[in-house]
Amino acid sequence: LNPTAENIARIIWELLRSDIDAKYDLKVLLYETERNYVEYPCE
Secondary structure (H helix, E strand, C coil), X not given: CCCXXXXXXXXXXXXXXXXXXXXXXXXXXXXXXXXXXXXXXXC
């Protein structure tokens, strides 16, 4: 697994999803810089 921002955001999302009730929406925003970020899951 490459440690890209996309993969890190996905892992964070998976860890949180297992602890947060599925009735709640969950989105992870991971910023690399002020203008460069990744959103998981993408919309």
